């Protein structure tokens with residue numbers, strides 16, 4: 001088991017006005033090792049907040065989060081975090097960006113570069129290894145940043161709308177690749193998205209959060225065989241069922 005989230009609530013207090021925002025309320029979730037779990041729900045329901053608590057960027061107001069039995073109090077290399085808007089180091093080329101941070105694994109640079117090239121190849125960027133960020137498109141930069149996070153030997157990956165800015169083709173490609181890479185390495189993934197098609201394509205479990213304060217409204221377990229077929233009736237039915245579940249939460 002990777003994550004145990006027990007009775008977690010989060011209240012933000014504004015430093016200026018002292019005004020309180022009740023973001024999350026009584027969240028209880030268990031996330032098993034190697035599972036792909038998504039958080040979905042209306043804008044502002046606390047998805048990013050929950051992900052940030054799991055990483056350890058913030059601490060819960062109430063309750064506890066454990067990663068493999070250890071209380072999460074601060075960020076850790078065991079947990080990779082991929083932001084929606086991330087940046088590359090402009091003065092490093094693609095492959096240098098990818099292996100940045102790997103020097104702590106003690107392996108020779110040559111070996112790290114070889115591995116980085118294999119990963120870059122999976123996202124069609126092998127030929128761009130020596131280019132610099134300003135020579136890449138937005139989607140290419142995003143792929144580099146994602147590979148940089150995947151290549152670190154973290155046990156889990158937390159992704160906040162990481163694919164939302166990509167065109168559909170690139171997105172579909174990356175969805176297939178990320179699943180494959182993580183399955184091979186038995187990584188636990190927690191994924192936040194507004195894209196229900198994406199979540200049904202990728203997830204073992206989909207956690208629907210209610211409007212703010214976010215509570216666990218419903219958990220869907222997706223047992224469709226992989227790779228999943230978007231044209232299958234079962235797939236379409238699940239997409240519409242989950243879409244309706246979220247729509248039923250109302251406009252607040």
Ligand SMILES: Nc1ncnc2c1ncn2[C@@H]1O[C@H](COP(=O)(O)OP(=O)(O)OP(=O)(O)O)[C@@H](O)[C@H]1O
Pocket residue numbers: 012013014021022023041042043044045046047048049050212
């Ligand atoms: N650091 C903060 N200080 C104060 N309030 C915050 C802070 N972070 C988030 N909030 C509030 O907590 C609530 C949940 O925000 P959060 O970003 O987690 O929502 P979300 O579900 O990720 O939304 P979206 O789908 O739009 O990204 C919002 O009302 C937001 O204003």
Ligand SMILES: [Mg+2]
Pocket residue numbers: 047048049
């Ligand atoms: Mg968010």
